[in-house]
Amino acid sequence: MDETRRNELLATYRDGLLNDTLPFWINHCVDREHGGFMMSLDRDGAVIDTDKGVWQQGRFTWLLGELYNNVEPREEWLELAKHGARFLDDHCFDSSDGRMWFHVTRDGKPIRKRRYAFSESFAAIAYGELFKATGEDQYAEKASRTFQRFINHNLNPQGVEPKFTSTRPTRGIGFPMIALVTAQELRESIGLPDADAWINRSIDDIKHYHFKEDIQCVMETVSPTGDLVDHFDGRLLNPGHAIEGAWFIMQEGQLRGDASLIRTGCQMLDWMWQRGWDQEHGGILYFVDVKGRPIQEYWHDMKFWWPQNETIIATLLAHQLTGESKYATWHQMIHDWAYDHFPDPVHGEWFGYLHRDGSISSMLKGNLWKGPFHMPRMQLMCWKMLADSPKQRVTH
Numbered sequence: 408m409d410e411t412r413r414n415e416l417l418a419t420y421r422d423g424l425l426n427d428t429l430p431f432w433i434n435h436c437v438d439r440e441h442g443g444f445m446m447s448l449d450r451d452g453a454v455i456d457t458d459k460g461v462w463q464q465g466r467f468t469w470l471l472g473e474l475y476n477n478v479e480p481r482e483e484w485l486e487l488a489k490h491g492a493r494f495l496d497d498h499c500f501d502s503s504d505g506r507m508w509f510h511v512t513r514d515g516k517p518i519r520k521r522r523y524a525f526s527e528s529f530a531a532i533a534y535g536e537l538f539k540a541t542g543e544d545q546y547a548e549k550a551s552r553t554f555q556r557f558i559n560h561n562l563n564p565q566g567v568e569p570k571f572t573s574t575r576p577t578r579g580i581g582f583p584m585i586a587l588v589t590a591q592e593l594r595e596s597i598g599l600p601d602a603d604a605w606i607n608r609s610i611d612d613i614k615h616y617h618f619k620e621d622i623q624c625v626m627e628t629v630s631p632t633g634d635l636v637d638h639f640d641g642r643l644l645n646p647g648h649a650i651e652g653a654w655f656i657m658q659e660g661q662l663r664g665d666a667s668l669i670r671t672g673c674q675m676l677d678w679m680w681q682r683g684w685d686q687e688h689g690g691i692l693y694f695v696d697v698k699g700r701p702i703q704e705y706w707h708d709m710k711f712w713w714p715q716n717e718t719i720i721a722t723l724l725a726h727q728l729t730g731e732s733k734y735a736t737w738h739q740m741i742h743d744w745a746y747d748h749f750p751d752p753v754h755g756e757w758f759g760y761l762h763r764d765g766s767i768s769s770m771l772k773g774n775l776w777k778g779p780f781h782m783p784r785m786q787l788m789c790w791k792m793l794a795d796s797p798k799q800r801v802t803h
Contacts, residue, residue: 412739428755428783441513442498443494444491445458446459446774446775449772457513459494460774461507462775464499466780469535470783471488473787485541492537498516501517528554531592534546580652629641635697639703643702644696646683646714647713650683650717650718652675653679656672680722684740690741691710692710710765716745719745719785754772759772
């Protein structure tokens with residue numbers, strides 16, 4: 408990657424974040440009447456559904472705090488982060504069991520709670536950034552308590568009907584992945600005492616159960632002992648998810664100066680790039696079958712925004728850490744494909760859902776799943792990676 412390309416990319420990520428992505432969401436999603444954020448937006452930012460996803464309340468609150476702490480202490484960002492946290496406090500916890508809702512009305516009445524507890528992980532990192540920004544102990548206490556709720560419920564779910572019977576038990580990569588990155592965030596923001604223990608445990612679980620050297624892939628779902636479950640769900644691979652986990656592990660290797668962790672993350676990226684990159688049209692496919700068989704889910708070959716975001720991060724980080732030219736090539740391929748197809752040249756931000764060939768499937772800019780998280784995180788991380796002076800590389 409030459410200096411001209413590096414500078415062009417840096418400007419694309421920095422200016423896209425500060426002058427496009429953030430203004431789009433701040434101008435359209437902030438609910439000054441009831442608090443929190445309305446994320447279901449049409450192409451032009453018009454609110455098309457006033458319900459609020461709790462994931463998105465936590466994620467945008469985290470992003471605003473992250474920007475305040477690590478880019479510039481803008482009072483607007485801090486005020487909006489506190490605005491989001493107040494809505495979380497006032498409306499997003501079930502007083503009967505302490506768990507968080509997944510979906511609430513505009514004024515905070517509960518609609519739905521999921522079997523899993525990922526709302527808690529996103530709230531935890533949001534509170535963590537607010538502690539770092541304000542120094543107020545209440546936020547550190549909420550971050551620690553909410554993280555523990557996330558851990559406890561995922562390890563021992565209480566008060567929920569299981570999705571499946573005990574006939575065919577499985578384990579998924581989602582919990583160790585999110586535990587890993589949440590602990591990384593809270594280690595940095597509140598100095599979470601057991602962060603390293605959770606990071607180590609999560610990486611070990613991914614490597615032991617989901618990392619498959621013999622078939623060169625990262626499995627999304629396996630048996631409780633890590634074996635292939637030879638059915639639709641068990642064969643299903645989610646390349647973007649595994650690639651996201653890959654950069655979490657690479658990042659930990661960079662922090663620790665641990666070449667073995669960097670190798671693990673790069674290996675995950677290598678395998679899942681080969682599995683997920685669409686050789687015919689470009690971009691990362693949503694689902695593929697580990698044995699190359701047909702997929703049950705009809706959206707399997709669509710191009711969603713977030714797998715492209717995660718692959719842009721992972722390929723750039725792998726190149727920064729190893730210097731290997733293939734990662735610079737892959738980064739250019741995924742960056743150029745994504746930026747050729749997803750951005751909206753009229754109203755800004757990105758479309759979220761494309762057909763396999765890159766044509767637009769939906770004009771939606773936001774919903775219960777898509778909001779200001781994956782894309783602005785990608786823009787921020789890549790901007791910072793490119794702006795930093797080259798780090799000493801760890802032997803790959």
